[in-house]
Amino acid sequence: MTSAFAAGGDTRSLPVPDGLDGMRLDQAVSRLLGLSRTAAAGLIDAGDALVDGVARANSYKVKAGSWLEVTLPAPAAPPAVVPQAVPGLTVVYADDDIVVVDKPVGVAAHPSPGWTGPTVIGGLAGIGHRISTSGAAERQGVVHRLDVGTTGIMAVAKSERAYTALKRAFKYREVEKRYHAVVQGHPDPLRGTIDAPIDRHPHHDYRWAVVSGGKPSITHYDTLEAFPAASLLDVRLETGRTHQIRVHFSSMRHPCVGDLTYGADPTLSARLGLSRQWLHARSLSFAHPGTGDEVTFVSEYPDDLARALEILRD
DSSP states (O other): OOOEEOSSSEEEEEEOOGGGTTOBHHHHHHHHHTOOHHHHHHHHHTTOEEETTEEOOTTOBOOTTOEEEEEOOOOOOOOOOOOOOOTTOEEEEEOSSEEEEEEOTTOBSSOOTTOOSOBHHHHHHHTTOOOOOOSOGGGTTBOSOOOTTOEEEEEEEOSHHHHHHHHHHHHTTOSEEEEEEEEESOOSSSEEEEEOOEEEOSSOTTOEEEOTTOBOOEEEEEEEEEOSSEEEEEEEESSOOTTHHHHHHHHTTOOBTTOGGGTOOHHHHHHTTOSSOOEEEEEEEEEOTTTOOEEEEEOOOOHHHHHHHHHHHO
């Protein structure tokens, strides 16, 4: 059987693989289609996920070889890019091919469903930068992203050749991305590599986790400075998964200071005056898509992270 398009959306028909034998139906649908567990459960409750042609409960245990037929909702219209003023968004460098910004906290990379706050793309449009038309309409020119709560250097493609070249460079790990992070405690060893697969958290839609069978994820780190309760790390990403640094260090029991989502100590966060994770995209190096020359851009710590460091040093 092959996929077909129904009025409501895309209908996917596929067998349950051996590796999912005995798994709950909502977990199986989530894993097979890359949906959140909540979204999968919603489809099942609505009767849009059938097992061998029969509607089943979320808790139903699927069997290898059974046939799943899942009708996905019609995709929502992508959010529009609205030119806007974004306080604190600083253009570090710009030419005909790229624009490099220093992203402040509280700003998303691009518009997305449910996000009503400021975006890098909207801010650039607001100050007159023409961005590449490649990619989905709402994230034109975006070749990599930073979390809303992560500050620092971010590059955006302005030309078609830059978009193609930078997407390729990120895919083949030809870009050096360095972050500085303050994590709780002292990693052992003080310098090392975390190689652990990441996927959606099995129980929390908004979180990610180290999960067997997840996407390969590699983080290199080196301790720059140690404090009684925390460590300042230089972090180099070999891969670029969502929340990768936050997830990897949380899995090592050294969450980023201030990162309450991934288990940070709220008392220490309050003492340091942090309302977000201490994580900063410190530098970005890549071959310029127009000239081929190696370029490097560096961002200084924003005020909230600098103040937290001062408190730790006192």
